[in-house]
Amino acid sequence: MPELPVRCAGIALRNPLLLASGIWGESGESLARAWTAGAGAVITKSIGSLPRPGYPNPTIESYERWGMLNAMGLPNPGIGEYPREIAVALGAGATVIGSIFGGDAEEFASLAVAMAKTGVCAIELNLSCPHAQGYGSEIGSDPAQVEEVVRAVTDAVPLPVIAKITPNAADPAGLAAAAERGGAAAVSAINTLRALAIDVELRRPILAHRLGGLSGPAIKPIGLACVWQIRERVRIPIIGVGGIASGQDVLEYLMAGASAVEIGTQVAFEGIGAFGRIGRELSELLERLGFARASDATGAAHFATG
Ligand SMILES: Cc1cc2nc3c(=O)[nH]c(=O)nc-3n(C[C@H](O)[C@H](O)[C@H](O)COP(=O)(O)O)c2cc1C
Structure with a gap:
């Protein structure tokens, strides 16, 4: 994995692929294996x-x-239980970002306090899961609630706070402005984007929960x-997520304005070897296009269009 150091949200990352x-x-x-495979940081x-079993199968x-x-x-x-897992990842030397979800500002703040004690370097707020009643995008689609939750968390913990934005809203940029x-x-x-799959033989939705969230290459343009x-x-840094499967995809997100990226579905499909491959592709592409550092590409497509 080539060294492509970037800074994002005040965190020094060894590369921009989270x-x-x-x-x-x-x-x-x-988490430790993803770190060892080359991820720039790992998000829980x-x-x-409280413990949640999740929905019945099929879930994917x-x-x-x-x-x-x-x-x-x-x-x-x-x-209550998860900090021991974070300790294992930290023990392997990983840069760990803790993701939390709550039903209101107060719950987010108390979760953030507990998460901060585990030794994570930042906290990501899941304000965007499209299929969990009372959580995620149900809170994160309203700018006033986004601002309230983010303020409660930033007041409660000294760590950098990353707000994860939903695309299932009329104005995602307005939500980001509220988070700022x-x-x-x-x-x-x-x-993910709210989505549905139908089994025509059974004449019913494929997922037990019916509606789900779409990820992977189809959502990259969105x-x-x-x-x-x-x-x-x-003005705050942006971490791009959605459909990244190659070094070129990463560069597209950087040029659109991202300082770092997160990779999900491609890791599920390919395994953690995806980090090394995508990192090498990004490094070669940056060199070919004359960028000395990954951060030099951030926002490049905006400058070109004035
Ligand atoms: C199976 C699965 C589980 C996910 N669980 C979470 C989660 O717990 N919290 C969260 O913020 N995002 C969750 N996501 C969303 C991903 O982090 C990411 O935002 C989304 O999948 C788009 O990126 P991708 O196309 O690279 O997968 C999940 C996605 C998938 C496919």
Whole structure:
């Protein structure tokens, strides 16, 4: 894995390729393996106040060429149990970002306090899961609630706070602006898009929860548009997420305005070897196009269009 150091949200990252929340993050061991494989940082699965089993199966439908539909239902062991997993990842030397989800500002703040004690370097707020009742995008689609949650968390903990923005709203850039007003150190965009798959033989939706979230290559142009529009509205760094499967995809997100990226579905499809491959591709592409550092490419497509 080539060294491509960047700074984002006040964090020094060895490279801009982060493991996205919810993929490979079940255990400390799996987080540690993603780190060893070359991820610039690893983001935990989203952790709530209490253990949650998630939705019944089927929870995932895969489409080989263009992505994946999931309705996991935020399964997690709860903040009481999960710190021991984070300790394992930290023990392996990983840069760990803790992801949390709550039902209101108060719950987010108390989760953040508990998460901060684990030794993570930043906290990502899941304000964007499209299929968990009372959580995620149900809170994160309203700018006033986004600002309130982010402010409560930034007041409660000294760590950088990253607000993860939903694309399932009329104005994702407005949500990012609300997060900036609330004191976020960065925003990440995007989470999955609300989506449905139908089994015609059974005449019913494929996922047990019916509606799910779409990820993978199909959503890359939507993620890019969100990052582009957010860059025009906010000054804090942006972490691009959605459909990244190659070094070129990463560079597209950087040029649209991202300072770093998260990779999820491609890691689920290819395994953690994806980090090394995508890192090498990015490094070669940056060199060929004359960028001395990854950060030099951030926003380049905006400068070109004036
Ligand atoms: C199976 C699965 C589980 C996910 N779980 C979470 C989660 O717990 N918290 C979260 O913020 N995002 C979660 N996501 C969303 C991803 O972090 C990411 O935002 C999204 O999948 C788009 O990136 P990708 O196309 O690279 O997968 C999940 C995605 C998938 C496919």
